Amino acid sequence: MRNMIASVFVLFAAGFSGLANAVPLQINNGTFSVTTHPNPEFVAHGPTAMYKAYLKYGKTPPPALLRTVTDYRAQKKAKRESGSVVTTPEVLDQAWLTPVQIGTPGQTLNLDFDSGSSDLWVFSSSTPASQSRGHSVFSPGKSSTAKESPGYTWSITYGDGSSSSGTVYTDVVDVGGLSFPSQAVETANRVSPEFTQETNLDGLLGLGFSTINAVKPTAQNTFFDNIKSDLNQPLWTVDLKHQEPGTYNFGNINSSLHTGEIHYAIVNTRRGFWTFTATSYSVGGAIGGSITGIADTGTTLALLPTAVAKAYYSKVPDALYDNSQGGYVFPCAASLPDFTFTVGGGEITIPGNYINYAPLTPGSKTCFGGIQGNTGIGEVIFGDVALKSAFVVFENSGDTARIGWAKK
Numbered sequence: 001m002r003n004m005i006a007s008v009f010v011l012f013a014a015g016f017s018g019l020a021n022a023v024p025l026q027i028n029n030g031t032f033s034v035t036t037h038p039n040p041e042f043v044a045h046g047p048t049a050m051y052k053a054y055l056k057y058g059k060t061p062p063p064a065l066l067r068t069v070t071d072y073r074a075q076k077k078a079k080r081e082s083g084s085v086v087t088t089p090e091v092l093d094q095a096w097l098t099p100v101q102i103g104t105p106g107q108t109l110n111l112d113f114d115s116g117s118s119d120l121w122v123f124s125s126s127t128p129a130s131q132s133r134g135h136s137v138f139s140p141g142k143s144s145t146a147k148e149s150p151g152y153t154w155s156i157t158y159g160d161g162s163s164s165s166g167t168v169y170t171d172v173v174d175v176g177g178l179s180f181p182s183q184a185v186e187t188a189n190r191v192s193p194e195f196t197q198e199t200n201l202d203g204l205l206g207l208g209f210s211t212i213n214a215v216k217p218t219a220q221n222t223f224f225d226n227i228k229s230d231l232n233q234p235l236w237t238v239d240l241k242h243q244e245p246g247t248y249n250f251g252n253i254n255s256s257l258h259t260g261e262i263h264y265a266i267v268n269t270r271r272g273f274w275t276f277t278a279t280s281y282s283v284g285g286a287i288g289g290s291i292t293g294i295a296d297t298g299t300t301l302a303l304l305p306t307a308v309a310k311a312y313y314s315k316v317p318d319a320l321y322d323n324s325q326g327g328y329v330f331p332c333a334a335s336l337p338d339f340t341f342t343v344g345g346g347e348i349t350i351p352g353n354y355i356n357y358a359p360l361t362p363g364s365k366t367c368f369g370g371i372q373g374n375t376g377i378g379e380v381i382f383g384d385v386a387l388k389s390a391f392v393v394f395e396n397s398g399d400t401a402r403i404g405w406a407k408k
């Protein structure tokens with residue numbers, strides 16, 4: 001036995017000195033030596049050492065006060081790993097707005113979370129009153145943690161022609177309890193009339209890829225890119241609902257929000273969007289080919305290839321393309337077929353009634369379609385009409401990005 005060479009794993013229990021070593025060692029003739037090193041991660045903390053001694057030897061449990069100071073340390077170390085926030089639709093599901101706290105003390109603004117762009121910009125104390133009337137604004141002067149980014153500017157024009165521009169601060173941004181201390185907050189010095197008229201919308205929170213952030217001279221990270229490394233999983237999910245509130249989650253998949261399996265497709269991030277391919281679509285049983293487009297929470301309708309829109313409305317009696325309205329219209333009494341697309345091997349169905357988007361004007365008997373052709377848009381866009389038909393996962397692990405779609 002004595003001459004036996006055995007390798008023994010010797011564990012020095014983590015103790016006062018915080019040393020924790022597990023080292024294989026050789027025993028020759030019953031003697032051995034082992035070197036040990038201080039744990040570089042260890043942060044000395046007397047109360048914690050006392051707390052551990054009570055746990056190890058104490059005849060009585062640790063005093064409550066000692067426990068709180070130790071628990072506090074444990075909490076401080078544990079990162080906030082997921083967050084959830086309710087998002088509320090505007091009239092006709094034109095957009096969904098989500099409360100976000102900015103600055104210290106927190107100033108709450110309702111932002112349009114937009115996976116089709118990558119800037120967090122807000123109405124601000126620098127936006128002329130004629131343009132910000134009716135809006136909540138961010139006032140950096142009232143935030144003790146706001147820091148101006150001198151010389152940084154931004155200017156954006158969106159696909160619908162709306163626009164805004166201004167300067168840049170960094171400040172604390174909190175979404176559903178997830179907080180990033182130095183988020184680029186782009187304050188508007190001007191906004192176009194389309195934004196002024198959306199009086200419940202106080203700005204946008206971009207969830208596209210940071211590569212297309214508009215800040216000059218240096219592009220800034222989106223909120224998601226900033227918090228991603230703190231999250232349980234590098235993803236966010238959206239559950240928009242037809243004419244009722246939904247949720248955005250960051251860092252976890254809440255399985256109660258979907259019924260079917262999540263089917264994933266690879267995302268091509270080259271143009272800064274969540275670009276994916278639906279391998280086929282069907283309308284009233286007729287099967288069509290693949291559709292490549294972007295998943296865009298900031299666009300209301302589904303703007304599909306013109307051939308697909310044409311194929312869809314060929315199944316709607318009395319539907320026609322009305323140049324004066326810029327899209328397909330039909331009698332509001334029409335019962336519209338579902339639109340089904342296959343992504344990642346799973347089928348998602350946009351119910352026909354979601355595609356009966358709205359009367360041309362209140363009370364009109366002619367309605368405008370929730371599916372339209374993308375002529376002149378430049379992108380194929382799976383907007384809110386498509387997204388609210390599913391539970392959608394936007395995952396970016398760093399080297400690959402994926403989008404997952406599930407029934408709900």
Ligand SMILES: CSc1ccc(CNCCO)cc1
Binds near residue numbers: 114194198299
């Ligand atoms: C005027 S309300 C408005 C809301 C969002 C946007 C950006 N969405 C398009 C790109 O996703 C533009 C205008």
